[in-house]
Amino acid sequence: MSVLSNGPVLIRGTGLLGASIGLGLRAAGHHVLLSDPSGTAEAIAQDIGAGTRLTEDSPHPGVVVVAAPPEATATEVAAALITYPRAVVLDIASVKAQILQQLLAQTGDAQAPAAAGLTRGDLTRYVGTHPMAGREKSGPVAARGELFTSMPWVICPATDPETAQQLSSEEAISTAVDLARTLGASVHRMDPVKHDESVALISHLPQVAASLVASRLQDAPASALALAGNGLRDVTRIAASDPGLWVQILSANSRPLVEILYELRADVERLIGTLEDPTAPGGQADIAQLISEGNSGVARVPGKHGAPPQSFAVVTVIVDDRPGQIAAVLNDVEKAGVNVEDLRMEHSAGHQVGMVEVSVLPGRRDELAQALTDMGWKVVLS
Numbered sequence: 306m307s308v309l310s311n312g313p314v315l316i317r318g319t320g321l322l323g324a325s326i327g328l329g330l331r332a333a334g335h336h337v338l339l340s341d342p343s344g345t346a347e348a349i350a351q352d353i354g355a356g357t358r359l360t361e362d363s364p365h366p367g368v369v370v371v372a373a374p375p376e377a378t379a380t381e382v383a384a385a386l387i388t389y390p391r392a393v394v395l396d397i398a399s400v401k402a403q404i405l406q407q408l409l410a411q412t413g414d415a416q417a418p419a420a421a422g423l424t425r426g427d428l429t430r431y432v433g434t435h436p437m438a439g440r441e442k443s444g445p446v447a448a449r450g451e452l453f454t455s456m457p458w459v460i461c462p463a464t465d466p467e468t469a470q471q472l473s474s475e476e477a478i479s480t481a482v483d484l485a486r487t488l489g490a491s492v493h494r495m496d497p498v499k500h501d502e503s504v505a506l507i508s509h510l511p512q513v514a515a516s517l518v519a520s521r522l523q524d525a526p527a528s529a530l531a532l533a534g535n536g537l538r539d540v541t542r543i544a545a546s547d548p549g550l551w552v553q554i555l556s557a558n559s560r561p562l563v564e565i566l567y568e569l570r571a572d573v574e575r576l577i578g579t580l581e582d583p584t585a586p587g588g589q590a591d592i593a594q595l596i597s598e599g600n601s602g603v604a605r606v607p608g609k610h611g612a613p614p615q616s617f618a619v620v621t622v623i624v625d626d627r628p629g630q631i632a633a634v635l636n637d638v639e640k641a642g643v644n645v646e647d648l649r650m651e652h653s654a655g656h657q658v659g660m661v662e663v664s665v666l667p668g669r670r671d672e673l674a675q676a677l678t679d680m681g682w683k684v685v686l687s
């Protein structure tokens with residue numbers, strides 16, 4: 306069974322993630338059906354080209370992707386397994402162990418299926434997954450087909466927690482792998498509990514840290530905020546995330562996160578103690594140690610496709626702050642034959658100029674700067 310060969314892909318839940326998956330699959334030439342309890346979300350997803358709305362006349366899907374909020378996911382997965390008895394059903398929720406538990410609780414055994422009609426056997430067609438890509442925005446308007454390119458996508462086959470026996474079939478797992486790879490992601494296989502422990506550290510802790518830092522800004526004077534540079538923006542981007550979604554994610558994965566927060570609390574208390582009298586014996590060394598421990602941690606964050614960490618060189622292009630400038634810069638970068646590794650736009654407060662920061666491999670920096678300068682751009686190297 307494969308995403309490519311077994312009928313359309315039905316996306317249930319056409320918000321940011323569902324519509325992004327639809328856009329990516331459509332771009333790869335797949336037939337995508339869309340369904341969402343919100344008629345508006347469904348209509349917008351169709352309008353932006355993520356697929357066509359599910360109707361009574363639609364063909365049965367070969368794959369269903371449940372892209373609903375975490376607390377609705379198990380119910381939607383169960384409903385899809387029952388409604389489409391030949392389809393592979395995947396979900397993409399940010400937490401995995403609780404959803405599997407909820408699904409298992411809805412199944413009976415082979416002799417006595419649960420009241421809703423879901424059996425353990427149905428779970429052979431289910432695989433939990435989690436794309437490690439998203440945005441701080443919600444809804445289909447924020448969707449991007451290339452959201453998953455070069456990003457990790459975790460595949461968590463369902464297992465029976467008591468016997469450790471794998472429930473998801475190998476065919477269902479390869480369908481999940483196919484879907485992730487079709488969208489340009491790199492696949493990581495992991496059991497649901499290990500997944501939840503991992504994302505507590507690499508996703509849920511950063512969200513909490515960003516929210517806590519940004520909440521300090523609520524009553525900050527406008528004159529202080531006007532000075533904000535990249536440091537603050539880098540640390541707080543995800544503080545704009547949807548509270549409704551994060552209540553569900555953090556509540557469903559509270560235990561592993563709390564363990565990490567205890568350690569963080571100890572570090573924060575130590576830092577406070579040191580900063581209360583930074584010139585006391587050992588104070589300077591303690592501050593240096595904290596910053597270098599951060600250096601060691603950040604150096605371990607891998608680059609694209611799980612490759613070793615890589616720092617890119619940045620070529621900054623000064624542009625007029627008017628529409629079309631980023632596209633024009635990118636067009637000329639492409640003409641120069643240099644690959645863009647990352648891109649960011651900065652607006653200079655109170656000035657009619659913007660700065661397009663193009664990250665490239667360090668070995669290509671000078672060549673790109675020269676090419677763009679020759680094409681008439683004002684270029685700054687950093």
Ligand SMILES: NC(=O)c1ccc[n+]([C@@H]2O[C@H](COP(=O)([O-])OP(=O)(O)OC[C@H]3O[C@@H](n4cnc5c(N)ncnc54)[C@H](O)[C@@H]3O)[C@@H](O)[C@H]2O)c1
Pocket residue numbers: 317318319320321322323340341342343346372373374375377378381397398399400435436437438439440441442443444445550554
């Ligand atoms: N936002 C991210 O960065 C991100 C990244 C990876 C995974 N996820 C996971 O993807 C899922 C969707 O998140 P999102 O960011 O797209 O949220 P979103 O709010 O943009 O979209 C959620 C959509 O689900 C719909 N919905 C609500 N109840 C539903 C139900 N019972 N059945 C089907 N659809 C229902 C809503 O109408 C909405 O259109 C969540 O489980 C989230 O944990 C999110």
Ligand SMILES: O=C(O)C(=O)C[C@]1(C(=O)O)C=C[C@@H](O)C=C1
Pocket residue numbers: 398399436437438439440441442507508509543
């Ligand atoms: O980059 C963002 O804005 C995200 O929301 C991404 C992010 C993450 O922590 O990496 C957030 C939660 C999801 O479960 C997966 C991805």
